[in-house]
Amino acid sequence: MPGAAHVPRAGGIAERARAMAAPRRAAGASYLVGLNPEQREAVETVEGPLLVLAGAGTGKTRVLTTRIAHILSLGLAWPSQILAVTFTNKAAREMKERIGGIVGEEVEGMPWLGTFHSIGVRMLRRHAELVGLRSGFTILDTDDQIRLLKQILQAEDIDDKRWPAKMLASTIDGWKNRGLTPEQVPAGEGATFANGRGKMLYAAYQARLKALNAVDFGDLLLEGIRLLRENPDVLAEYHRRFRFILVDEYQDTNVAQYLWLRLLAQGSRNVCCVGDDDQSIYGWRGAEVDNILRFESDFPGAKVIRLERNYRSTGHILGAAGHLIAHNEGRLGKTLFSEGAHGEKVTVTGAWDSQEEARAIGEEIEDLQRQGHSLSDIAILVRASFQMREFEERFVTLGLNYRVVGGPRFYERAEIRDAMAYLRCIAQPADDLAFERIVNVPKRGLGDVALRQIHEQARAAGVPLQEAARQLVGSDALKPKVRLSLMDLVQSFERWREQAAQMPQNQLAEIVLDESGYTGMWQKDRSADAAGRLDNLKELVRSMEPFENLTGFLEHVSLVMDTEGAAGQDAVSLMTLHSAKGLEFDTVFLPGWEEGLFPNQRALDEQGRAGLEEERRLAYVGLTRARYRAKVYFASNRRIHGLWQSSVPSRFLDELPDGHVEVTESKGGTGWGGGQANGASRRYGYGPSRFDQAETFGSTYSTPGWQRAQAAKGGSFGGRSGGAGGSGGFAEPASRFGGVSGHAAGRASGGRGSGGRLIEGQLIATSTGPASAFKRGERVFHQKFGYGDVVGVEGNKLTVQFDKAGEKHVVDSFVQPA
DNA sequence: TAGGACGATCTTTTT
DNA sequence: GATCGTCCTA
Numbered sequence: 001m002p003g004a005a006h007v008p009r010a011g012g013i014a015e016r017a018r019a020m021a022a023p024r025r026a027a028g029a030s031y032l033v034g035l036n037p038e039q040r041e042a043v044e045t046v047e048g049p050l051l052v053l054a055g056a057g058t059g060k061t062r063v064l065t066t067r068i069a070h071i072l073s074l075g076l077a078w079p080s081q082i083l084a085v086t087f088t089n090k091a092a093r094e095m096k097e098r099i100g101g102i103v104g105e106e107v108e109g110m111p112w113l114g115t116f117h118s119i120g121v122r123m124l125r126r127h128a129e130l131v132g133l134r135s136g137f138t139i140l141d142t143d144d145q146i147r148l149l150k151q152i153l154q155a156e157d158i159d160d161k162r163w164p165a166k167m168l169a170s171t172i173d174g175w176k177n178r179g180l181t182p183e184q185v186p187a188g189e190g191a192t193f194a195n196g197r198g199k200m201l202y203a204a205y206q207a208r209l210k211a212l213n214a215v216d217f218g219d220l221l222l223e224g225i226r227l228l229r230e231n232p233d234v235l236a237e238y239h240r241r242f243r244f245i246l247v248d249e250y251q252d253t254n255v256a257q258y259l260w261l262r263l264l265a266q267g268s269r270n271v272c273c274v275g276d277d278d279q280s281i282y283g284w285r286g287a288e289v290d291n292i293l294r295f296e297s298d299f300p301g302a303k304v305i306r307l308e309r310n311y312r313s314t315g316h317i318l319g320a321a322g323h324l325i326a327h328n329e330g331r332l333g334k335t336l337f338s339e340g341a342h343g344e345k346v347t348v349t350g351a352w353d354s355q356e357e358a359r360a361i362g363e364e365i366e367d368l369q370r371q372g373h374s375l376s377d378i379a380i381l382v383r384a385s386f387q388m389r390e391f392e393e394r395f396v397t398l399g400l401n402y403r404v405v406g407g408p409r410f411y412e413r414a415e416i417r418d419a420m421a422y423l424r425c426i427a428q429p430a431d432d433l434a435f436e437r438i439v440n441v442p443k444r445g446l447g448d449v450a451l452r453q454i455h456e457q458a459r460a461a462g463v464p465l466q467e468a469a470r471q472l473v474g475s476d477a478l479k480p481k482v483r484l485s486l487m488d489l490v491q492s493f494e495r496w497r498e499q500a501a502q503m504p505q506n507q508l509a510e511i512v513l514d515e516s517g518y519t520g521m522w523q524k525d526r527s528a529d530a531a532g533r534l535d536n537l538k539e540l541v542r543s544m545e546p547f548e549n550l551t552g553f554l555e556h557v558s559l560v561m562d563t564e565g566a567a568g569q570d571a572v573s574l575m576t577l578h579s580a581k582g583l584e585f586d587t588v589f590l591p592g593w594e595e596g597l598f599p600n601q602r603a604l605d606e607q608g609r610a611g612l613e614e615e616r617r618l619a620y621v622g623l624t625r626a627r628y629r630a631k632v633y634f635a636s637n638r639r640i641h642g643l644w645q646s647s648v649p650s651r652f653l654d655e656l657p658d659g660h661v662e663v664t665e666s667k668g669g670t671g672w673g674g675g676q677a678n679g680a681s682r683r684y685g686y687g688p689s690r691f692d693q694a695e696t697f698g699s700t701y702s703t704p705g706w707q708r709a710q711a712a713k714g715g716s717f718g719g720r721s722g723g724a725g726g727s728g729g730f731a732e733p734a735s736r737f738g739g740v741s742g743h744a745a746g747r748a749s750g751g752r753g754s755g756g757r758l759i760e761g762q763l764i765a766t767s768t769g770p771a772s773a774f775k776r777g778e779r780v781f782h783q784k785f786g787y788g789d790v791v792g793v794e795g796n797k798l799t800v801q802f803d804k805a806g807e808k809h810v811v812d813s814f815v816q817p818a
Numbered sequence: 819t820a821g822g823a824c825g826a827t828c829t830t831t832t833t
Numbered sequence: 834g835a836t837c838g839t840c841c842t843a
Contacts (some may be wrong), residue, residue: 449819821843
């Protein structure tokens with residue numbers, strides 16, 4: 001490589017590798033010890049394009065990190081000459097840690113290890129002016145993006161009821177994921193939104209972003225591509241710089257990422273992509289499995305190495321997962337094997353409803369805990385985040401420690417976003433979106449009218465809002481009251497901006513929050529969550545400390561939307577299947593395997609067969625997270641939008657092989673009858689889905705599974721109406737169905753009772769939920785609030801006058817008769 | 819202009 | 834069931 005003065009040594013890489021590898025390795029390349037032959041080959045094949053197809057649990061991350069360590073310790077490149085891209089911040093963090101574990105401090109010199117987006121920003125910051133931005137541009141998040149689009153829609157006089165900004169946002173996002181600029185959007189597609197104005201709106205949005213000196217997430221890559229394409233010298237610089245390129249989770253890259261990568265990889269051609277087509281689960285976000293499928297044709301002469309030896313899961317788990325994923329077409333095809341024991345079979349358990357599902361899983365976890373298992377070795381992986389709630393509620397009543405991974409994000413909370421908006425206004429006076437957000441938060445009498453005036457002034461003078469406000473304050477265009485209030489704000493910002501230069505950012509933040517009246521606003525608020533919000537603000541200020549300056553902090557927030565949760569405590573992990581990728585646990589619970597939920601109806605409707613296959617891969621990912629125990633659950637009834645809906649077991653259950661699966665009964669008694677499931681024709685009867693054959697929808701009702709469900713439903717509802725009713729069974733959860741396991745028994749008790757409504761089709765009960773068994777005047781006990789009297793009943797919600805805690809609204813399942 | 823009441827709409831997954 | 838947005842009134 002000529003002209004690479006900053007390379008440690010001249011000469012061909014292979015040559016140097018040969019020359020240096022021998023002595024170094026002889027000296028004991030301890031990091032190579034313990035790799036299997038395929039892994040070792042993947043680590044040592046440093047030159048030329050390489051695709052590593054790494055199945056679940058085959059040591060993918062280990063290969064990647066060892067490979068980097070190998071390159072560094074052979075002296076083939078300096079840390080700053082390695083480009084290592086991951087998909088998530090979590091993965092980047094982990095990789096950095098693990099490389100550090102092998103090579104030590106040297107990892108600190110790897111500025112180009114990160115997510116696609118963080119590396120994209122890094123490049124854009126260096127060459128902002130080449131793509132029409134000023135350095136220090138803002139990165140908008142989804143929320144800002146939507147607000148901006150709303151304004152554009154309004155300006156174009158498009159009814160945002162009919163054409164929601166959200167929809168436009170995802171359309172534009174889709175284009176950006178495919179690497180399309182407004183000009184490149186095919187005319188036919190541009191017509192899809194708002195009667196043919198989609199393309200125009202996209203262009204308007206981009207223009208607006210430029211005016212705001214802002215980019216959105218998609219731009220981080222799209223503008224990056226433009227930068228490299230339009231500036232050969234810049235591209236050449238990066239070609240010289242990046243001697244080795246490594247990509248993690250290659251199956252998740254979208255077209256834009258792929259184009260970006262390909263531009264950069266044309267340099268050294270030492271590109272190594274690691275991925276597993278069976279774990280591609282981000283198709284909905286534009287990921288192209290094709291990228292991995294066509295690697296060999298993109299990089300002629302590419303070497304492909306398969307890692308199929310699984311070190312994680314037992315034989316039964318692998319067998320079940322492998323059989324499931326075999327139902328997919330269009331795979332590169334790998335068969336995982338392990339030399340470990342068969343272990344326990346994968347269990348499948350049916351529960352009456354989602355609450356009972358949570359109850360049963362809670363009990364299983366307590367059993368495991370009693371047997372000495374650590375809670376942090378247990379995870380519950382759900383398809384959709386709303387499923388988490390029931391588990392949380394259950395765990396709170398049980399007093400079981402749990403941790404929500406990737407749950408409601410810290411930086412997405414309103415109070416944090418408000419605080420951030422103040423800081424953004426200081427760092428970026430042109431950030432109109434931030435200014436709009438906080439002009440009147442807390443309330444300072446600057447409502448719609450005032451804001452409109454500021455907008456008009458801004459447009460007339462061609463300046464950002466903050467500047468327009470400053471100008472208005474100097475004139476007498478505003479009403480005195482408004483003027484005074486706005487003047488105060490404008491002056492405050494000027495003052496803060498001066499102070500910003502003189503003090504650490506966390507101290508500044510404290511001053512800003514205090515002087516703006518923002519903290520005061522929450523202190524005055526006596527709603528239940530005000531205290532929590534104040535805590536969050538404190539946490540925000542605290543988290544700012546380690547950053548170099550305010551800008552550094554703001555950048556971190558826009559790219560790294562998660563905070564590192566308090567690890568270390570022994571707790572069950574609760575997360576979505578998506579965020580579980582890359583993790584592993586001794587025991588994994590997989591609740592909610594029901595048609596419509598998993599596979600997700602929307603995925604089926606929108607993506608058809610591809611959607612189904614992606615859902616199946618998601619199931620595969622879930623199963624393969626487990627080392628020793630995988631426990632699948634489904635519920636016959638689930639509450640969606642506050643309505644109880646009956647559900648049909650997932651088709652994926654049918655795709656699990658008998659030999660590796662055991663059907664068990666829910667501890668709480670199943671509403672479906674596990675006893676039916678033995679025999680050769682184990683069938684859960686999801687029936688033809690609405691998606692497959694819409695016209696035969698009715699036949700769903702005649703499948704054995706449906707009839708079983710109906711029968712059981714009748715039984716349990718009878719039990720419900722005749723018993724304590726509602727979800728009041730707090731004291732003895734399992735007793736409600738009193739061992740009703742077969743449908744015969746269920747029916748016997750189900751014939752009577754007017755409360756046991758069975759409405760045709762899916763709707764089972766009204767939104768108010770089952771009426772509470774508690775009555776006004778009844779004495780109750782609540783774990784947290786103590787004793788009290790019921791003063792009001794509404795559905796299953798009670799108003800209770802507690803002796804000590806005062807009047808509270810509680811769900812009746814949290815209290816018991818005193 | 820602010821606050822409250824009411825109604826519509828939603829729930830896939832995330833950088 | 835919850836949140837968000839809109840409308841109405843003080």
